[in-house]
Amino acid sequence: MPEWRVKATCIRTAIKDCEVVLLRTTDEFKTWFCAKIRLLSLKTHPFSSPKSVANKVSNGHAVLLTENLAEENRHEINKYSQTQSEQIRYFTHHSVKYFWNDTLHNFDFLKKLLYGINEISVKVPSVFKLLIKEVLNPFYIFQLFSVILWCTDEYYYYALAIVIMSVVSILSSLYSIKKQYIMLHDMVAAHSTVRVSVCRVNEEKEEIFSTELVPGDVMVIPLNGTIMPCDAVLINGTCIVNESMLTGESVPVTKTNLPNPSVDIKGMGDELYSPEIHKRHTLFCGTTVIQTRFYTGELVKAIVVRTGFSTSKGQLVRSILYPKPTDFKLYRDAYLFLLCLVAVAAIGFIYTIINSILNEVEIGVIIIESLDIITITVPPALPAAMTAGIVYAQRRLKKIGIFCISPQRINICGQLNLVCFDKTGTLTEDGLDLWGIQRVENTRFLLPEENVCNEMLVKSQFVACMATCHSLTKIEGVLSGDPLDLKMFEAIGWILEEATEEETALHNRIMPTVVRPPKQLLPESTPAGDQEMELFELPAIYEIGIVRQFPFSSALQRMSVVARVLGDKKMDAYMKGAPEVIASLCKPETIPVDFENVLEDYTKQGFRVIALAHRKLESKLTWHKVQNISRDAIENNMDFMGLIIMQNKLKRETPAVLEDLHKANIRTVMVTGDNMLTAVSVARDCGMILPQDKVIIAEALPPKDGKVAKINWHYADTLTQCSNSSAIDSEAIPIKSVHDSLEDLQVSRYHFAMNGKSFSVILEHFQDLVPKLMLHGTVFARMAPDQKTQLVEALQNVDYFVGMCGDGANDCGALKRAHGGISLSELEASVASPFTSKTPSISCVPNLIREGRAALMTSFCVFKFMALYSIIQYFSVTLLYSVLSNLGDFQFLFIDLAIILVVVFTMSLNPAWKELVAQRPPSGLISGALLFSVLSQIIISIGFQSLGFFWVKQQPWYEIWHPHSDACNTTGSLYGNFSHLYNETEDDPHNIQNYENTTVFFISSFQYLIVAIAFSKGKPFRQPCYKNYLFVLSVIILYVFILFIMLHPVASIDQALQIVCVPYQWRITMLIIVLVNALVSIMVEESVDYWGKCCLSCALDCRKKIPKAKYMYLAQELLVDPEWPPKPQTTTEAKALVKENGSCQIITIT
Structure with a gap:
């Protein structure tokens, strides 16, 4: 503390x-x-x-x-x-x-002054340090106290058992923690030992260790690649980088040198460098540089911008080293319940002291017995018992290919009621298939064409754009890059050639990447009359060199290249990207009038559409000028050339999995970086949005020219007009007619859809609408990685238990922030995700939720059982203390080891139920049904135990027991001849052997088994208990054994357990008491299960209690809100800014 x-x-x-x-x-x-x-x-x-x-x-x-x-x-x-x-x-x-x-x-x-050494130090603690930290856990301290107390009371056997369990638990925990530290250390240690070259004064180079780098150093990127030891911005040359460690994306990325600074948006001078804005020019720590390209005499250089834990990799490691604590109601309630047990123990503690003093017991005995009542009421084995279900669930998950690095999250997954899915690679297949192209000629769309690889198109600007406008590269002779670029390039059948390092070094400029068609596609002669298809007169060798590349930017939604045809004097600029963005940068007269209709037709069918554009550059633009020209100077005044239509198929299992989740009342949300209408179409195809459901698109516009922010509401149904707002990337939005009635909407369900820009505007300017939109938001398109994390947080703020399933690319933040993050990628980025699925399929989601529910229900069952075990044993000892007696050492040992531990670790083996149900397990222990169940079983157990305790005293043969007591002979039973053999034992200074002890021992032993069966729940979250064969076998063996030694005493067993001989009729009486106890306990527990919910629902209805979950309360409010959902083609404006002391106060969500 x-x-x-x-x-x-x-x-x-x-x-x-x-x-x-x-x-x-x-x-x-x-x-x-x-x-x-x-x-x-x-x-x-x-x-x-x-x-x-x-x-x-x-x-x-x-x-x-x-x-x-x-x-x-x-x-x-x-x-x-x-x-x-x-x-x-x-x-x-x-x-x-x-x-x-x-x-x-x-x-x-620390940002500007003192940076420290460039080291991401993950020190692996020594075993001794880990041991001390683990042993100082309050749980183990309490166990140590209990063991010392038991040894003082000569209760060595159970103390030894607890010590063995604790040692095994500690060693297992040490091994797991040590292993995680070593794995994390190995992941980050590689870059710490790298030697790097740094440019000094007068162009001198100095070899230093990477740990000596500081921001401002100019480091040289080696030709043969390296693992980046820091974050650095590229200022000379080009690099091919594998960023899978950070983003989960296995596709190599091309990094280009930082462009010339341009005037910033506010016109206040040069644009400031930002790692996020300029990430296409930034080499991030931990990523692998595969290839470099450089100028002769000017090596590939990068300026160090961030070091150590300030780097992107350092921040990832910090999030793993110092995770946010898991907040779950079950654990809070468990501590509260333990406090209740402590209060009960305090009552027993006081009672024991008073009773012992009144009976003039020695002070040493008083101290031991009063402290012993505490260890009985708060069992040291409780934490181990509570984790049993989690351990078994983790093993079952591992068998089906789901690996877990945070076992405590398994229980939380049992409460998930909303799951966010990434689209590409998660709901749909990873790869894109080229469905066809639709070119534009004379501002009109031609018919769609499926075959792009033919002689008629080889000369077209359209194919030239497909051949050059990409970021593909060859790694070890294999073409590599973005899957979309690969599919596009493979479709035209062209050949890509890159200059070798030797060729590059011989020239005074960067040798360009060259693309050319195969010889069989080249026509023998150029058609003279085909002006529309003609690109240029083909020389003997037809090649196009890529002179300059402006990489794809998710913020700009486009990429472009400058290329030159071999033998041509002028260069060409080609651009591809989101159709709406490309159209906004083209000459209006080159865009077909039906552009928006055609685009909507494709997107509504779920196709991914890419637009192409071209521009002929001026002849005075030389090679060197192109290397220094700004992107904005190239990407304007283009000619629109047409569309590439890519097909992204749903995975086969996607619809079935989403249907299972919907049947279980688990909401599903799509979070993607793709086009909004494409995302809506996929959501309908996979069943996330049902055919009769309405889709309302929220188009949020930021404040501009003194006007406040606003939201335009559109109904995605039939196209009547299109929006040209930049806030939604100028996406074509089909809008429902204004005069359509909202009556059908009140009956059917509705969904909100928005993109990342609108989402950011709403978070900043419409905080009051955020919870309402989270309640029905289903499609979130064009979302950046940080916006995905913000979405998860916004959903959690309205009390949803949020799961996140992604393929690891750009999903790391959301995977870490969600209650249950499931990565479908086995790359290093998944180390930050609590769960990783070996099978790249969303079928892992229902499996995880089922196992989470089973583990959660097991935790409840075990906790209830351990609570009853504590109270039953507590009451047994309290009753016996009243006659200055106690349970014997071997009686304690038999109960604690043979019954409790065996039952706990076998009742936790119930597998998960085979399907998800609409009902969820309770999230906490403080619930009416659960408390009533526990309290009713406590009352029943106390009642029947008290009945046996007081009834035995009323028997005619009862007397204060002594070694020569002959109660068995009073009945003439068949055990009469052996009564002296049983009862003639050594002196009993602790007064263990007596009729009260024997009666309480037998009845309480059966009670442990009775509540174990009553609490071992099956459907709908776990398989029925009779399918848990180990549990059934254990309970049967224990029942038979206890019944056997009760009805047919064995001298050696009775002597070991310190059981005295009682008449046979009393043994039958005890059996009847036990049978009635079992009948009453099971009937009451079944009644609680059946009627508890009904009574609780009626009570809540009578009291009109407000739901605890914010989203449920909000749903009730919106049902009676006539203004919600917003009417079509209406606008909601942000509230005017409140000014305080002459300044505007703006509240933002971060």
């Missing part, structure tokens, strides 16, 4: 004078941390050294300093140095350093 430790050992003082800081998170968990203040020594002018140096300081930390700093940064540093003392105060929290700024009087996140 950091808070208590700091407050107990430190005195509160000002931050600038403190030695320890106490930190608390601002989230709902309010977690406390403490950090020690360290001192860092600085010289008067630490940056005066001409080369990178490492100044060693007294505390062992090294500060890396470099001269490669901008003058503006140098000025800031000098200014900072003058205002600081000779020592700088800082602390480290979660691998990030925070420094005290005397000017601002706070701890600043």
